[in-house]
Amino acid sequence: MRKAADVAEEAANSQTFAAVARAGYAVSGLLHLLIGVIAIQLAVGRSGEADVSGAVSELANKPAGPVLLWACFAACAALALWQLGNAILGYRHASDNKLTKRLSALGQALVFAALAATIMSFVMGQGQNSRESSSDFTATLMKAPFGIFLLIAVGAGIAITGVVFAVRGFRKKFTKDLSLSSNQSVHQFQLWVGVVGYIAKGIALFLVGLLVVIAAVRVQPEQSTGLDGGLKALKEQPYGPYLLAAVALGLIAYGLFLMVKAKTLRT
Template sequence: MTRTIDSLTPEDGKDWLKSAARAGYAARGLVFLIVGYFSFRAAFASGEAMDTKDAIEVIAGSGFGVVLLVVMVLALAAFAVWRLIQVVMDVDRHGTGAKGLFVRAGLLISAFSYGGLALYATTLLLGSASDGGGGGKSGVIAYAYEQGYGVWVTYLIAAGMAAAAIAHVVKAAKAGFEKYMAIPEDRRWLLKPVCQFGLTARALTFVVLAGLLATGAAGYSSGDTPGLDAALQEIAGWSFGWLFLSLTGLGLIAFGVYSIAEAIYRRITIPNVPDVG
């Protein structure tokens, strides 16, 4: 039976938002599966580690590149919107205390990050991406350096990265993600340690990136601050770097699995929006 517009309920809108959020988690998972795979491969063979933009370029160059890019643009944009909903509506009930505001600030940064990635995928789709990539974060930082306060912005971002690392480690150690997910008991024994490993690996990249940002802040004159690929290359340069890089690559693959698990099992609650019409 065909439903008219008048017959649609608010729940229909919620279902659409929930589906969009799940698509966003899946898109994030795909990106990190690619980044993790190439990082692991780089540990044992010639090649360079990748960042999230490089992963989008890999998707663009695949056999169904245009179709996949369209899907990625929509899914990443939906994920960015979902992050904003999490911040504004506090759907996970983090509250307005110091800890809650800290978590919501991190979600806001995530919203801008994945929104920028969706924008970058759009430029690839339209054939207008530059060789250097660009991106929202670099543009903001470049502007800050031009205005004379870029060093402090870079220090602030480095502090945010360090805080995010701590949050990821705590979430991994306490398996805090479980209260937001309905993982079937017969799969929990496998998914729980995989998710914990993925979160820990992601934390490591945040720590390294924070260090790179903090130590080099005074030297960035054009906003050319390091990204995830630089953090992975730094890890490769350590003693036994191949081992650390391979483990980090596997960990980022695990983080991709964690994101896909969120797409499937996360409890997504959309609050009622008051009718102001």
């Protein structure tokens, strides 16, 4: 067991593996850029699916779609394994091995594993509308014992995560994970995309969590429509198109931040 752990730790610290894993952040950044662009299209009255499935579908429809999807899958899968290694084996620097950071690594491992699974579903030609899958998941959970209470807890958790993202953006907490540039212009760009991006991502997550809670309270699983439904619901509010456009630009900023993170992540 000890030997296996040493091999796993050596693999996790491999420069080649780390480079592929960090590319997972760039992939997530690209998908957020595409989601933001689709959301802007929704704001001006065009159609689209402003969520991960919609973004992956956009990539799949490109001329080099299959190659792009395989590359994106590899990067996200590697990042999921890398973060899982951080959660289980710990970080290289002892000061980073706090329980909260290792739990955060576990959370990221689950997020990128899910993202890799979504991409693979499109590679296999089985990509599903995430709006429908969100409703199906909600309906299934409602049928379970104490399902409604569990669903409310899930929705509240997502909404709280959104608040945490927004606070992290306001307080610039993300900077401790980056190697910030000494160039003033680049430094300001890193801060700008981080602040705006985290706040917009927080708003989007809060909307998703709110819809889950509403669906549970009303026992109407069709109202749990994921990110796409949350953004479309935002458009129906007073000044909705302007609010949606603002969040869309924020998601684009978050996508740019993730690309910056892929390059400047402190390890």
